[in-house]
Amino acid sequence: MGITNSNKTIDQQIIGCSDSLLVTLAISAAPDIVSAPVDLVLALDNSASMAGEAFATLQAAANQIIDIIDGATGDIDGIIENSRVGIVSFDSVATIESPLDTNAVLLRQIVNNLTTEEAGSTNHYDAFSKAISLFNTTSENEKVLVMLTDGVDSEGTSADNIARYARETLGITIYMVGIEGTEGIDINNLNEWATDPDESHVIIAPDTESIEALLGELGSNITKAGATDIQILDTVNPDFEITQIVSPTVGTATLVTPQSVAWAIDSLGTEADEGATLQLYVRHTAITGGTKAVNEAITYSDAEENIVDFPDPLVTVQCSDIVEYSEPCPASVDVTTENCQDIIAFDMSNVTIDGKGRIAEVSLTLLNVCPGKRVAVAVFLSELDEEGLEYPRGRKIFTLPALTGTECQNVQVNCIKFVLPEDLDLDGTPDTLCSARTFRARAFANVVDYDYFPCCEG
Secondary structure, eight states: OEEEEEEEEESOSEEETTOEEEEEEEEEEEOTTTTSOEEEEEEEEOSGGGTTHHHHHHHHHHHHHHHHHHHHTTOSSSOOTTOEEEEEEESSSEEEEEEEEOOHHHHHHHHHHOOOOSSOOOOHHHHHHHHHHTSOTTOOSEEEEEEEEOOOOOSSSOSHHHHHHHHHTSOOEEEEEEEOBTTBOOHHHHHHHSOSOHHHHEEEEOSHHHHHHHHHHHHHHHHOOSEEEEEEEEEEOTTEEEEEEEOOSSSEEEEEETTEEEEEEEEEOSSSOEEEEEEEEEEEOOSOOEEEESEEEEEEEOTTOOOOOOOOOEEEEEOOOEEEEEOOOOOOOOOOOOTTOOOOOOOOOSOOOOOSEEEEEEEEEEEEEOTTOOEEEEEEEEEEOTTOOEEEEEEEEEEEOOOOSSSOEEEEEEEEEEEEEGGGOTTSOOSOSOSOOEEEEEEEEEESOOSOOSOOOO
16 A cells, blocks of 8 residues: 555644744555455464474464454454455364455454364375465455465375465465474475575574564565655755754654754554654744745655655744834925926925035834834934044934734834034034044933833822
C-alpha cells in the first residue's frame, strides 16, 4: 500500500506579530500486503524429532507469522483485505489442519492445539504435496509457503523435485524456518527446498527467545514495507524561523538552516500500518502581518518512489498597523489665468517671510499607543557649536488624536518641520548655505487621558 497518509497542521490559526506556533508533520505507511495480498500456507513439522523445546519454538514462530500478516492488514481479530493463511501439519503423513482462512484467532488456536507424535517420522514430500493443494491456481494473490521443520527427512520420496515444481512451475515463494530437533538439523535440505537466494529465504531459529528477531526480516519480505529510506526536507516561509525541533517519533531530524529541517526515516509500515510525527516550533519574524502560508516548500522521496503531497496550512498574523500623522502643509492660494492674459496679479494675504535658511524635517515613531487615549508630543531642536554647547532652535508641541480599534498600535509621525534661518549659523557667516551645521533633536510624549484620580471622596 505504501504511504497511506501525509499531513501538516498548526496549533493556532491566529498569532501575534512575533509569536510562535507549533507545526506538526505526520506521515503513515502500510505494508504492500494490503494492496497486494498473499495466500500463505504454514507447513508445521510435528514429528517425534520436534518434541519438547523445538516444538515450543515452532509454535511461537508460527504464531508470530500469523501476527505479522494479521497486523499488516490492519485488523486485530482477523486477516482482512483478501489475504489468507492455511495450515498443514506433518509427521509420517501430512494433514490439512485449515484451508486458506481469514480468521486469525482460529488459526492461532489450531497452532496452539497441535502436539507432536511420540513415534512419528518426517515426510517432507507429503508436506509439500498437501501444502501445494491448498493454493488456488486462479487466485491473483501472491503464493507463499513457510515450512517450519528440522529438515531431517526420514520417510517418503525426496522432496527436492516437488519443492522445485512448487517454485518454478506454480510460482510459490518458499521460506524454510529451521528449528533444531532431537536429530539435529539438515541445513542442506533447507537450502535445497527454499527459494533462492538462501540468505533471505532460510532462517535458522535457535530457541523461542530469539525467534521474534529472526522472523522480523521474514515478515518484512512477505509484507513488504510501505516505505524505506524516507527523506523529507521541510522549508518554512521566509517570514518564519524554526526555533525548536521536538525529537520525531520515528527517525531523526536535523536543522539545516533557520528555515529548513531534514527528517530521515529508515523504514515505515514494515509489519503494520505505522505512523510517524515531527513537531517544530516556528516564530514569525517579519514586521508585516496578514494571512500567510507556513510552508515555502516541502520535498519527499523514498526507495519505493511513493508520491506524497503535504497540505500547506495558512496562519493569520496580526501585526500593529502603522498609523501616519503629518504636520499640515501651509495654506495655499489657487490662481486662474484667462486666455491670452500676459500678466496676472493676486494677493497671497498674510505670509510671513522667514528669510534665508534651511528646513529640518523630523519623523518619529511612537510605540504601543493604546486606543482611546490622546497623546501629547513635544519635539525640541538645538544646534551645537564646536565645543558641544547647545543653542535652542525650535520646539513643536502638538496632540495626536485618540486611535480607534481594540489593540495598541505603533504611530508614525512624519514631517515635523523646523525653520533654521542662516543668520543663526554659529560660524558667523549668515546668508549662505555652504557652511556645515550640527543639530540635536529630542522628543517627549505622554498620554493625555487617564483613568486614575488621586483624590478619594468621602
